[in-house]
Amino acid sequence: MESTIHGREIRKDNPVLRKVFRVAVWIVLIALAAFTLIPFFWMISSSLKIDREVFAFPMRWIPETFHWENYSLIWQRVPLVTYFKNTAFIALMVTLLQTLTSSFAAYAFAKLNFKGRDVLFLCYIGTIAVPWQAYMLPQFIMMGYIGLYDTPWAMVALQAFSAFGVFLMRQFYRSIPTELCEAARLDGLSEYGIWARIMLPLSKAAIATLVIFTFVNTWNDFMGPMIYLTNDANKTIQVGLRRFIQQYSSDYHLIMAASLCSLVPVSVVFLCLQRYFIEGIATSGLKG
Amino acid sequence: MSQTEARRIRHRMGKQERKNTLIAYSFLAPNFIGFAVFTLVPVLCAIALSFFEWNGGDISKIRFVGLDNYASIFAVKKVAEKGIEYFFTRSDLGITLKNTVFYTIVTVPLTIVCALALAILLNKIKGALFFRTVFFFPYVSSMVAICVCWSFMMMKNGPVNQIIMALGINFNKSWTADSTMAMWAIILVSVWRNMGYYMVLYLAALQGIPKELTEAATVDGANKWQQFLHVTLPQLKPTTFFVSVMMVISCFKIFDVVAIMTEGGPGRATKMLVTYIYDEAFSKIRYGSASAIAMVLLIIVLLVTIIQFSSEKKFSND
Numbered sequence: 145m146e147s148t149i150h151g152r153e154i155r156k157d158n159p160v161l162r163k164v165f166r167v168a169v170w171i172v173l174i175a176l177a178a179f180t181l182i183p184f185f186w187m188i189s190s191s192l193k194i195d196r197e198v199f200a201f202p203m204r205w206i207p208e209t210f211h212w213e214n215y216s217l218i219w220q221r222v223p224l225v226t227y228f229k230n231t232a233f234i235a236l237m238v239t240l241l242q243t244l245t246s247s248f249a250a251y252a253f254a255k256l257n258f259k260g261r262d263v264l265f266l267c268y269i270g271t272i273a274v275p276w277q278a279y280m281l282p283q284f285i286m287m288g289y290i291g292l293y294d295t296p297w298a299m300v301a302l303q304a305f306s307a308f309g310v311f312l313m314r315q316f317y318r319s320i321p322t323e324l325c326e327a328a329r330l331d332g333l334s335e336y337g338i339w340a341r342i343m344l345p346l347s348k349a350a351i352a353t354l355v356i357f358t359f360v361n362t363w364n365d366f367m368g369p370m371i372y373l374t375n376d377a378n379k380t381i382q383v384g385l386r387r388f389i390q391q392y393s394s395d396y397h398l399i400m401a402a403s404l405c406s407l408v409p410v411s412v413v414f415l416c417l418q419r420y421f422i423e424g425i426a427t428s429g430l431k432g
Numbered sequence: 433m434s435q436t437e438a439r440r441i442r443h444r445m446g447k448q449e450r451k452n453t454l455i456a457y458s459f460l461a462p463n464f465i466g467f468a469v470f471t472l473v474p475v476l477c478a479i480a481l482s483f484f485e486w487n488g489g490d491i492s493k494i495r496f497v498g499l500d501n502y503a504s505i506f507a508v509k510k511v512a513e514k515g516i517e518y519f520f521t522r523s524d525l526g527i528t529l530k531n532t533v534f535y536t537i538v539t540v541p542l543t544i545v546c547a548l549a550l551a552i553l554l555n556k557i558k559g560a561l562f563f564r565t566v567f568f569f570p571y572v573s574s575m576v577a578i579c580v581c582w583s584f585m586m587m588k589n590g591p592v593n594q595i596i597m598a599l600g601i602n603f604n605k606s607w608t609a610d611s612t613m614a615m616w617a618i619i620l621v622s623v624w625r626n627m628g629y630y631m632v633l634y635l636a637a638l639q640g641i642p643k644e645l646t647e648a649a650t651v652d653g654a655n656k657w658q659q660f661l662h663v664t665l666p667q668l669k670p671t672t673f674f675v676s677v678m679m680v681i682s683c684f685k686i687f688d689v690v691a692i693m694t695e696g697g698p699g700r701a702t703k704m705l706v707t708y709i710y711d712e713a714f715s716k717i718r719y720g721s722a723s724a725i726a727m728v729l730l731i732i733v734l735l736v737t738i739i740q741f742s743s744e745k746k747f748s749n750d
Contacts, residue, residue: 173557199587199589248462249463273737274730286473360572385574411573
């Protein structure tokens with residue numbers, strides 16, 4: 145739009161029309177944003193009502209009186225703290241193990257020459273294409289034999305060694321010039337030293353992407369915990385919330401309050417780190 | 433150079449190479465061991481398990497049955513008796529396949545249109561960052577919370593029905609309890625949740641279109657619409673292809689929305705392929721037939737992936 149040719153064109157068209165167009169785009173965008181946010185708004189509004197007010201006719205978008213006590217009620221009725229702790233534990237362990245092991249493996253795939261590298265890498269890529277739902281059953285049976293059934297470690301083991309992390313890090317490491325590693329090798333740095341002192345510091349952006357992806361996915365994971373975690377003391381926030389919904393199915397206001405609480409941690413992480421998240425999708429997603 | 437010296441050098445090189453390989457393996461080991469135990473072995477076991485019959489419990493009760501599991505999920509006997517219609521109208525696999533395919537062919541184009549429209553509106557506008565965050569937000573918010581919220585909103589007397597009634601359409605039933613609307617409820621939530629994700633991909637692609645191209649079109653006297661049709665859209669082809677493949681695969685794996693909103697009901701109206709696998713594996717504990725259905729899913733997903741790989745060259749611009 146900044147080019148001179150374009151500038152002349154604009155002046156040639158009707159400037160009023162252009163302005164109208166601009167305003168129209170804004171109005172459409174605001175309407176769409178409102179549509180996107182309505183469920184969240186309704187969730188907040190319902191969480192502050194009393195149960196029979198939620199489906200009153202005609203509906204009220206803003207509750208008559210704000211029932212903040214709903215929020216203290218849910219902390220008594222649902223072991224939300226336990227759920228949060230379990231989820232945070234799993235998310236942290238997965239993120240830590242995933243980032244560490246996959247950046248380690250990715251270094252070998254990207255910068256070292258060894259026998260069978262390409263075959264092994266193909267193996268990794270191949271399993272990205274295999275849907276987890278196709279092999280979740282044998283995995284579940286195996287976890288039972290190892291004795292991990294109904295423990296948070298099952299969830300950690302399930303997600304910590306994903307091929308996706310290795311793939312993402314490898315793509316990034318390949319963009320780092322090999323000369324850098326060679327120079328370091330000549331200076332007498334071992335391969336481990338190169339990984340720790342050169343590759344790791346250079347790949348902060350990629351690691352940030354991987355960390356936030358892993359964290360959000362683990363936090364929001366539903367099917368895995370649903371299969372593995374049966375004891376209430378081990379449940380994550382997603383399956384715990386679902387149990388609460390099934391138990392108090394008509395306490396709409398409380399369900400909405402609990403749902404809103406479950407959204408808070410992941411929203412905070414997203415809003416703080418969204419740049420990495422969105423850039424990560426834009427770059428890795430397209431080439432994935 | 434004498435022969436012995438050459439041999440010594442070769443020997444040292446071999447030693448060096450072996451040492452390098454060892455170092456490489458030490459880098460791979462932590463990830464590979466976990467990967468092999470928790471992914472590679474289960475994948476192989478899944479294939480094998482589909483030829484066995486086993487209802488959990490003692491592993492000594494496992495029995496090889498050949499293709500029996502496949503015969504039973506495809507309802508071979510009944511189909512031979514009553515014709516192929518039986519498969520699609522009565523058998524679980526037929527119905528779940530039909531539902532999953534319907535869900536996929538509606539959701540994929542709808543999401544693409546929404547994502548593309550959002551990306552185009554957001555491209556080159558001030559305040560794009562704010563809107564991008566808003567449209568992306570549903571994608572990161574947890575499934576259970578948003579699905580429950582939507583199903584409440586679509587209940588009898590809920591806000592969605594109140595709006596519909598105000599528009600003059602006489603429909604006041606809970607969407608998730610109605611056999612046709614339940615599917616649309618799931619599609620709506622899926623599109624709403626995922627459009628922001630694909631919008632980000634389209635935004636990146638739009639920013640990659642060379643400025644000279646649109647400028648040249650403007651100089652040639654093309655209006656905005658012609659520009660979009662003849663410059664932007666063709667430039668977005670590789671992205672659209674990639675996005676559709678990714679989305680088809682993820683649609684075939686749909687489980688969460690269905691499990692939370694309808695549990696496959698009413699009846700089998702929204703039962704999907706993965707819901708069926710889950711039921712067979714964890715409710716009915718028929719490991720053999722669950723694995724056979726899992727193989728159907730695997731084959732579909734692999735076919736889509738192969739199509740992607742073989743036509744990737746055709747669709748990429750560079």
